[in-house]
């Protein structure tokens with residue numbers, strides 16, 4: 001993910017924003033939500049708190065506190081902002097029973113999750129737990145600062161068919177924005193990996209690493225509590241953003257994302273899912289089915305359009321997004337490219353460069369006929 005685009009990652013689920021319907025089959029067992037600086041208990045010793053996200057479309061992120069004998073383990077931290085730091089001070093004063101935060105685990109590097117980790121780590125001298133991919137990526141982006149958008153980033157978007165005006169907007173937004181959205185990311189971390197079982201508050205929690213939304217997104221599952229902390233990997237109302245960015249221009253994040261669902265197959269159907277956005281819900285497998293169908297529908301729409309004529313990435317956007325996306329062009333194009341790369345991987349479409357150097361995607365059958 002590019003630095004410039006990564007800074008928008010806080011907005012990412014919102015850009016897709018395609019509320020996948022059929023909500024009736026999910027159940028939301030809790031009435032109400034905690035207000036700013038308030039908490040709600042999900043299970044004994046597992047608290048839900050919400051922090052505002054200053055981005056339209058996301059509104060709030062859910063954070064989780066798990067009580068231990070000597071303190072609390074915190075899952076995700078909130079966006080860097082003085083308003084959130086004040087809310088945190090209230091939570092610490094009123095809801096932590098006088099005990100400190102002893103460990104901080106961030107599911108992934110996006111700033112609404114990692115933003116205040118450095119500040120909290122300093123405040124409590126609490127180690128940061130993350131997967132290697134997420135810590136490294138966040139640390140790298142936070143350190144990457146330069147005044148101008150690098151030429152290879154511009155070239156990436158030119159290949160996608162961005163107009164001069166759209167390229168000018170990317171340049172105007174500048175580079176190095178991720179570092180403004182996070183407090184300094186700790187130089188050292190404690191690694192968590194797929195399959196690790198960690199003891200938190202007297203219960204075992206298994207780490208499930210998902211891909212596609214971010215490099216190595218950590219989810220936590222406790223069989224004893226029948227809880228899944230799903231981060232952004234599985235959300236109840238919106239489809240998490242899955243995008244291709246200049247740092248890895250040939251990436252196949254949608255393939256990775258869809259493949260990751262297999263890791264949740266053995267979880268109980270009645271597990272309570274604690275997502276990073278939206279309300280706690282029951283119906284994990286129903287929701288995964290809805291997300292799979294959502295992407296399949298969009299993939300089929302792309303294939304049908306490409307059967308008619310070749311498209312650049314920019315030309316595919318009206319097929320995928322009904323919302324006004326002009327302020328989120330890099331996110332929308334990244335999402336479209338993720339779908340196109342998945343279709344290329346499946347052999348359903350092919351890619352060519354136009355004489356002007358822009359990628360054109362066309363249906364495999366059409367291309368084969370033209371070759372005959």
Ligand SMILES: [Zn+2]
Nearest residue numbers: 108110213232
């Ligand atoms: Zn995220």
